[in-house]
Amino acid sequence: MTICSAPGKVFLFGEHAVVYGKRAIACAIDLRTMVEVTHNSKGIRIHSAFKDEPDKNQYIKTAIKKMQQYADIKNVNITVTSKIPVASGLGSSAAVTVATLGALNEEFQVGLRKEELALLGYQTELEVQGAASPTDTFVSTMGGTVVVPDKKILPPITCGIVVGHTGISKSTARMVSRVKTLKERYPEVVDGIMDSIGDISARGEDLIKRNDYRSIGELMNVNQGLLDALGVTIPELSLQIYAARQHGAYGAKITGAGGGGCMVALCDEKNAKEIATAIGHAYGDSFISRPTAEGVFIR
Numbered sequence: 001m002t003i004c005s006a007p008g009k010v011f012l013f014g015e016h017a018v019v020y021g022k023r024a025i026a027c028a029i030d031l032r033t034m035v036e037v038t039h040n041s042k043g044i045r046i047h048s049a050f051k052d053e054p055d056k057n058q059y060i061k062t063a064i065k066k067m068q069q070y071a072d073i074k075n076v077n078i079t080v081t082s083k084i085p086v087a088s089g090l091g092s093s094a095a096v097t098v099a100t101l102g103a104l105n106e107e108f109q110v111g112l113r114k115e116e117l118a119l120l121g122y123q124t125e126l127e128v129q130g131a132a133s134p135t136d137t138f139v140s141t142m143g144g145t146v147v148v149p150d151k152k153i154l155p156p157i158t159c160g161i162v163v164g165h166t167g168i169s170k171s172t173a174r175m176v177s178r179v180k181t182l183k184e185r186y187p188e189v190v191d192g193i194m195d196s197i198g199d200i201s202a203r204g205e206d207l208i209k210r211n212d213y214r215s216i217g218e219l220m221n222v223n224q225g226l227l228d229a230l231g232v233t234i235p236e237l238s239l240q241i242y243a244a245r246q247h248g249a250y251g252a253k254i255t256g257a258g259g260g261g262c263m264v265a266l267c268d269e270k271n272a273k274e275i276a277t278a279i280g281h282a283y284g285d286s287f288i289s290r291p292t293a294e295g296v297f298i299r
């Protein structure tokens with residue numbers, strides 16, 4: 001029997017632009033998905049916590065298929081539990097994918113290294129979603145703060161993180177396709193926006209190394225303006241974002257594809273509670289989160 005877990009994430013910078021090869025920075029957070037593998041004599045059985053999201057089973061099935069290239073996986077129970085809200089920009093699909101790969105890698109003694117698991121995770125997301133960047137699967141595998149596509153690992157950030165959840169379900173594929181349409185219609189405009197977002201990530205990397213959270217927050221706000229220009233923000237997210245800023249957050253923006261889901265604010269840990277309350281009053285729910293250096297691991 002093996003139990004493996006993998007974390008969710010927030011995007012500090014660069015979602016959408018990363019789809020076009022620009023730089024993005026994501027940070028693993030302390031919400032995890034757990035996958036338990038046991039043996040049976042009845043074939044492959046999946047027991048998933050994501051009952052209202054049949055889509056998630058597709059990630060699990062595809063991850064099993066990827067590992068079947070390396071091991072004779074026939075009679076197993078895969079049991080999934082998760083603390084990561086689904087369809088919210090917090091990387092729940094990547095976490096279940098990576099935790100499934102990690103659990104099978106251990107149970108069947110396949111011996112893949114973390115980098116190889118991250119790659120298989122990325123291939124799994126690509127196969128299921130049709131389009132994906134390696135961000136979510138890489139940060140879920142490695143933990144900490146990562147820069148994509150460079151695949152650099154930075155030290156975990158050390159300030160407060162507050163997440164606002166609108167409870168409005170979003171589709172990454174739909175938002176990516178909407179941005180693609182905008183880019184096709186106005187390439188001379190949208191290409192510039194993508195370049196600017198990539199430049200923000202590049203500056204952000206340097207600021208993270210120096211723990212300059214005020215400047216990181218300032219650039220998160222600029223990044224949010226550009227995401228708004230791409231049409232991926234909704235009024236409910238804006239309410240949460242402005243509430244966080246008004247209550248002293250260093251910066252606040254959506255995390256992930258937008259169109260619903262979550263926003264993230266960075267702040268002094270002392271202010272986290274006040275900011276979480278303000279976000280919750282503005283719209284939806286909120287919670288205080290913590291960065292984690294722990295990527296995928298076997299318990």
Ligand code: PMV
Pocket residue numbers: 014015016017018019088089090091131132133134135136172176255256257258
């Ligand atoms: O909302 P999420 O966690 O699926 O993130 C989507 C981020 C995009 O840049 C829009 C797409 C991607 O695969 O990077």
